[in-house]
Amino acid sequence: MKRTLLALATTLAVLASADIAAKDATAEAARIHEGALVLDTHLDTPANLRRPGWSIADDHRHEGELSQVDLPRMKAGGLDGGFWVIYTAQGARDDAGKRAARDHGLERLVSIREMLAAHASDMELALTPADAERIASAGRRVSFISMENAAPLASDPSLLEVYHRLGLRMLGITHVRNNEFGDSSTDPAGAEWNGLSPAGRALVEQANRLGIVLDASHASDAVFDQLLELSRAPIVLSHTSADAVYGHPRNIGDARIRQLAAKGGVIHVNAYGGYLVDIPKVPEREAALEALSEKFGPEERLPASRVTAYLSERRAIEARYPVKRATFDDYMSHLLHIIRVAGVDHVGIGADWDGGGGVVGMEDVTALPRITEALLAAGYSEGDVRKIWGGNLLRVLRQVQDASDASAP
Structure with a gap:
């Protein structure tokens, strides 16, 4: 009996010790995460800015996958900021299509600038690495601007200079189709230019001259x-995962x-489930979701008053036609593999929030501390974590700007 009691006491002591160690590790991860400059290179949240009744200042976690980033959740997840994306779907490439892309890009740029102006006490436009450090130190969200798909420039590539002046x-x-500047990695028609077009090569030169970081995500291997x-200057992949893993x-x-x-470049690891694991298409599910979209209209125009009804019908479809979902462990498999291949000086985070990113266990930006905890558990140091969360990105931006014509005296 005494031996049994002794064994039980020993077991309880071991469990208590393990629990204390786990709590200590979590507390240490929280300290490191809070102290790091946490930046994400691909925030598609501007797609929500024109939704009636939607504000970046409100907590939208009740909207589920419709909304993953807002100021309350950025603060809760320790996200200091990143790149707000001017995304333009690839449309027709005739004159009318090019004008439509031009107008859409400018409208989205304006919406980002309006958001920053309306919330100046919480957010600020960043143009340089020094800006990012100053803004974060002041407790505001670091707000860089990027463009996904150069289609808004197709009618007039010189507009890039205007965009640069505006941030x-x-x-x-x-993006997912070829355009005037180069080939996509996923266009069903295959390569059109065998890499960059002549206009694409000129665009590279112009971006280098202005000090704009070039992003190869979505582009073909040849591009x-x-x-x-x-x-x-170095380039980046703003939201891309590992082919060796999936x-x-x-x-x-x-x-x-x-x-x-x-x-000298950096790859920022994507959390879009379909690029992390094999998720087969279910035709009935796709058809039902398409019908839902026709009924309610585009998500980026969905009024707040219709969100509950929309999500109810969408979740019913997802329950009727379930598919495999990527998990946080799947995401970490890609991230850890890429760190091993590239080295800690060349990896960052670009999870594709509000653009399809997010996995089970990391559904929105409040879960970002989990990445820090997992990196520390995998043996990476506080210095490594700081590089991955923002240091590597700012180093590339500094190099790109230093190499630009704008930096010349």
Whole structure:
């Protein structure tokens, strides 16, 4: 009996010790996360800015996957800021389509600038790495601006200078289809330009001259290769995952990750489930979701008053036609693999929030401390974590700006 009691006491002591160690590790991770400059390179949240009744200042977690980023949740998750995205879907490439893309891009830029002006005590436009550090130190959210898909420039590439003057500091060449500037990694028609078009090569030169970071996410491997060759400063992948972990045209192979690192670039790891694991399409589900979209209209125009009804019908469809979902462990598999291949100096986070990103266990930005905790558990140091969360990004931005014509005396 005494032996049984002794064994029980020993077991309880071990469990108590393990519990204390776990709490200490969580507290240490929280301290490190709070002390780091936490930046994400791909925030698609501007898609929500024109929704009637929607404000970045309100907590929208009740909207589920419709909204993953707002000021209350940025503060709760320790997200100091990042790049707000001017995203334009690739439409027709005739004159009317180019004008529509031009107008859409400018409208989205205006909406971002309006958001910043309306919440100046909480957010501030950042143009340089020094701006980012100053803004974060003041307790405001660091607000860079990027463009995903250069389609708004197709009618007049010289508009890039206007965008730069108004805050643009990162430029993605393509989205899911080819455009006037280069090939996409996912266009069903295949390569059109075998990389960059002549206009795309000129755009690279212009971006370098202005000090705008070039982003190869969504672009074909040939575009990636040519950006590395042509750019006189490092480039980034703003939201891309590992082909070696899950083979997908949208992901990147290890050899190219090493080439990116050798040129000083950074890959920011995506949390879009369909690029992390194999999620087969269910035709009935896709058809039902398409019908739902036709009924309620585009999500980016959905009024707050209709959110409850929309989500109720959408969740009923998802329950009727369930599919596999990527998890936080899946995300970390990609992140840890990429760190091993590229090295801690060449990796960051670009989770594709409000653009389809988010996984089970990391549904919105309030869960970002989990990444810090997982990195520390994997053996990475506080200094490594600081590099991954923002240090590497700011280093590239500094190099790009230093190499630009604008930096010349």
